[in-house]
Amino acid sequence: MSRVLDALRMIWEIGWLRGLVVGFVTLTVVMLIAAFTIWFERKWSGRMQNRPGPTERGYGGWLQIFADFFKLLQKENLTPTATDRRLFDFVPPIVVFVVLSSLAVVPYVPQGPAADASVGVLLALAISSLMVFPVWAAGWSSNNKWALLGAMRAVAQSISYEIPLVLSALVPVILAGSFRLTEIVGAQADWHWFAFWPPGPGLAAFVLFYLSSLAEANRIPFDIPEAESELVAGATTEYGGMKFGMFYLGEYVHTFVASSLAALLFFGGWEGPGPDGLHWMLAKALILTASVIHVRWTLVRYRSDQLLRLCWTYFVPAALVLVFAAGLWRILAGGLA
């Protein structure tokens, strides 16, 4: 037994091996959480609409997601003849790769993530913003007008909302004085959660970050690129079977990662009453994910031009003001202290 522990400790000492193990565990757990989120979304939306949701496979239908997974696996691998075949097949794995790779820098435990980069915030946001490329490629390679419209909207929307997203994430960075996610959480110790302290800019920055990440993850009310009542299914119109399944999984992982980032930046990560640790982090991230789901099943969606106007006339100036306010607080508080 002690030999095993010794071996584990040795692995822990070696940086890249530790990263590998932590990354593997994180990926597995997050994928399972995404599956759980899908089940929860179905159940919760059912309750919201006075429906039972899935009931058949497993208690409360909790095995339904696996049934769906196997169904998607079995489906015929349909590729329309007019598509750009290589690009078309290449895109779905890229989506999964992009959303999962941002997990490398997102810590769930105080010991840190697989790679505790010194610019963790920027890296996480940068990687998740890479999503625009596979979505555009999906729309373009499908050779379908609906997919093309969806992809164009997705690009416009992602690029626009990148700016308030990064700017609002800068507020906790400025307040904590570090880009490293573990240090940002450390700066929120003793209930100094940035959402509540300093009062004002932190909470506003959280709202901006939340809304912008909804837009980034293409969730209602900002799911213009999918817009199934207008664009059939947007960029993913021509995808079926497991290729569609990868987009689907990517969407939920993306939502969970964005929620985790919000929990880390604004709600103190694993800080909480009683012992700190993974449980608080997961609880916060899951509550935020659930709120995303609740928003999705309550609101209708904006039109794409309204969405962009919302971004450029309200979100971007507000984010700039918040960054300025955070800097001011930092100088004043630093000067006072």
Add this chain to the structure above:
Amino acid sequence: MVDAHPSHEPVAPALVEVSGLSLPAAITHLPRPDPYLNVEDYEPEADAMALNMGPQHPSTHGVLRLKLFLDGEICFKAVPYVGYLHRGVEKLLENRTAIQSVPYVDKNDYVSPLTGELALVMAYEALLDVEPPPRAQVLRTILMELQRIASHHLWLGTFCLDMGGALGGGSSVFLYNFRERELILDLLEALTGQRMHYNALMVGGNRHDVPPGWEEKVLATMDRVEDRLAEYEAMTVDNHIFRSRTVGVGVLDPLLALEAGAGGANLRASGVDHDLRRDAPYAAYGQVDVRIPVETAGDCYARFLVRIAEMREAIRIVRLLVSGIPEGPIGALKPPRHVNAVKLPPGEVYVGIESPRGELGTYLISDGSPIPVRVKIRPPSLHAVSLLPYLCVGATVSDIVVILGSLDPILGEVDR
């Protein structure tokens, strides 16, 4: 951000007089796009693209096909194609007797079958010069108003579905609406025995009298429906996103609406104070003071407001009438015992009633034989769909979906 349209504020709008009719000046005589624009002549700002919307599309309300010519994402020409649901109902009715033809018109407007039945039955009654007894008239009025509520329920649900998608807030409103629509269908089911294709009317009266305890059930259901109406309003009326999507979108010129033959809420949202229930009363509408909601903005939001107000008004009418259904028989003619029970005199009639979608008319020619020579059903939905080439120009694809939903077309009625 798009803020509230000024004309939704409760101020009297400027009016303009057109052929003896007062219409809101702000939306009358709007420039009319050319529905037969030659696409080659159009010079697009961005790239032009032809986009086929439907017949298999999530929000074409059945099987409408729209050929859209887009300049970027802005439509500059829209060509609707209908007929995918054409069943030749008029030909069928020309080969059926008066008894047999009533169940067929149920299938035209399958969202409000009772109004379709009434339009046909009233045409036969006008031809025969038969007046149904007062009990049947009041019962018919109650049924029409219940059907109007049910139809508007479905419209509101699908309208939000068009805006919010099948996997979003739209579907929540949709299912809430269906929850209450089911209650009304339960009432109609208890009365007629069917939930959709009722065959509830016959020439000279109703086929079914009320079952015991039905009136109390109606009153209880109306309370519930009115209570839940506030719930839909909480999700829509002041909802910022809902308003951004509907206010100022699809503004319909009242003159165009009239000339195109549109009716119902589409007309009244454009400031035309016209409703056959009040202006040419049929059934027992003469006994009740029908209040007609009119909006003057002419956009999708105004159509929404008019329909919500119509639901409240229908609830009021049902409550008013259901407590005082007069005693007596429900039919003026002997109950039919064979297929040719109704002898048609020669003649030519037109009867129009106010269906939830506008004026639903039946034009009937008989030469004295058991079957009519010509039955023409005037479908309000067809005229609503024929507005699309005018309304879609200048709108984005997202707007077109909303505009189509706000016109409330039922494709079964369009195609017949």
Add this chain to the structure above:
Amino acid sequence: MMRAWIDTLFAFSTTLRNVGRRRVTEPLPWKRLRAHPERYRAGFALTDDEHGEVACIACKACENVCPSGIIRVEGERRESPVTGKKRAYPVSFVLDMNACIFCELCVQVCPSDAIRMRTAWTIPGTSREDQVLTLERLRANAREGHLSWATPGRLRAMQDPERKNGEGGEP
């Protein structure tokens, strides 16, 4: 602007309130939450008269009135084994449910209270022939029960213009 956003929040309270509501969908086919009313019209049955014979007299009124033309009746006159009187009996009675529009007109015109509708659906089948009701199946349906309230006589009594009582529809 601010007010519009605050008003939007009411939508959330509405959906949140609905989370606690009773679900309204029926978990078919396992459980039915509501029974169909007694006037519900779904299937068909040919009832027997008081002597235990089929009440149908093969008068073809239903065949003629059926708007979809899905009823075919063939009859013959013969002596009743019970009463010894001569009357017409159906030799074959075919009702094709594939094209039935459930308008209840066959019940409306039946002179002998024979055909009635049922509140229970016929059993789903795997072929179109399964939905064609024959004389035997129609009589078996009648023995099985679940008959609608409306008999031809009751329907016509309800619609009678000389009816005195305003309260119709008593089952």
Add this chain to the structure above:
Amino acid sequence: MPDDVLALFRTRLGLEEVPPEGPFVPPETLPDIVAALKEMGFLLFLYCAATHWPATENRPEAFTVAYGLRRPGPGSSTARLRVRIPADGSIPTLSGLFAGADWQEREQYDLVGIHFEGHPDLRRLMLPEDWEGHPLRKDYAIDTHHFPWR
């Protein structure tokens, strides 16, 4: 029909009595009369219904086309008129006057086979472009019963 409409029909058509189902109007004066009605406030286009009358021993094959207009608002009234044309005749279009006449005329062209002179886009509305015949004509084969349903 209201008095002003009856007066219009009497003066324009020289009729003594106007039948309640509408007078017969010569095809060439139809647009003028309908334009006059529109001026009088009959703004709502109701219907355009063509009927095929097959040849009998005492009359040749013919069509009638009936039009209906409505004056909206309180005390609403209708104006109805008819046009009779021979089997090979045509009728001037009203689509320039009423946007709603456009599709109604296309439908009548499609189902009854009447040519509307000057219609900008006289295509079939309900049936496919390559459909043969006009189903609402009386000589078009009526439905045949298929039994059992196939």
